[in-house]
Amino acid sequence: MADVNRGNRPLSPHLQVYRLPLVSNISIITRITGVGLIVGLTLIVWWFVAGAYSPEYFASADWLLSSWFGILIMVGSLWALWFHFCNGIRHFAFDLGKGMELESVARSNWYVIGGSVVLTILTLLLV
Amino acid sequence: MAFKTDYSRVQGLGGAGDGVHHWWIQRLTSVALVPLTILFLIPFGRALGGGYEALTATYGQFGNALTAILFLSIASWHFAIGIQVVIEDYVHGNAARITLLIVTKLFAFTLAAAGILAVATILFRA
DSSP states (O other): OOOTTTTOSOOOOOTTTOOOOHHHHHHHHHHHHHHHHHHHHHHHHHHHHHHHHOHHHHHHHHHHHTSHHHHHHHHHHHHHHHHHHHHHHHHHHHHTTOSOSHHHHHHHHHHHHHHHHHHHHHHHHHO | OTTSOHHHHHTTTTTTSSTTHHHHHHHHHHHHHHHHHHHHHHHHHHHTTSHHHHHHHHHTSHHHHHHHHHHHHHHHHHHHHHHHHHHHHHOOSHHHHHHHHHHHHHHHHHHHHHHHHHHHHHHHHO
């Protein structure tokens, strides 16, 4: 059957000209934080290995991780961890088929962003 | 096997040959990491920057050492299968893909083994 609407249909989104919705950006950031967290995990394992090796070696590892540069990486990793954590929790709901309506996703977007910031500050206050 | 039909042998396995195993392990490790992240972060954050005394005082305790070992090993596992998906999505060409997958898995195993051994050493020495 002839398509009378040819040429006037919506185009499929093209990544280079399409402004991604917030949920897609959060999804990409979750992946980036997941990859980036390997830096923090490796540094923490190194900190423990230094502690097992000798008190002197540990002193330099502990000093590096609590220097301004170390704190920058640790706090950055902390936020990345909580962001990945919050969106991971949301994905448990998605896996159960819950919270997938647009209004619900628009709300949970901000739970993820807000939750990652609040949990980062809360952790920094507790430690 | 002799008494199974062809269909029942492949049921649920899909094109990759192992069904939803990879997906399931990702969810399983995620669920485990929810409490472990919280339980690990607080003692670790308090010990960080406190010198060798703070390290042995914190990880000389069985509970803190156990939490750290579980967190580091399961986080390494979660990392290994998570990075596997990223590599499979973005790296094309068998040589590069397989090399990166092997490096990732071996690195994750090394991280987990080093973390377990280090925390256990600190616990036993303290």
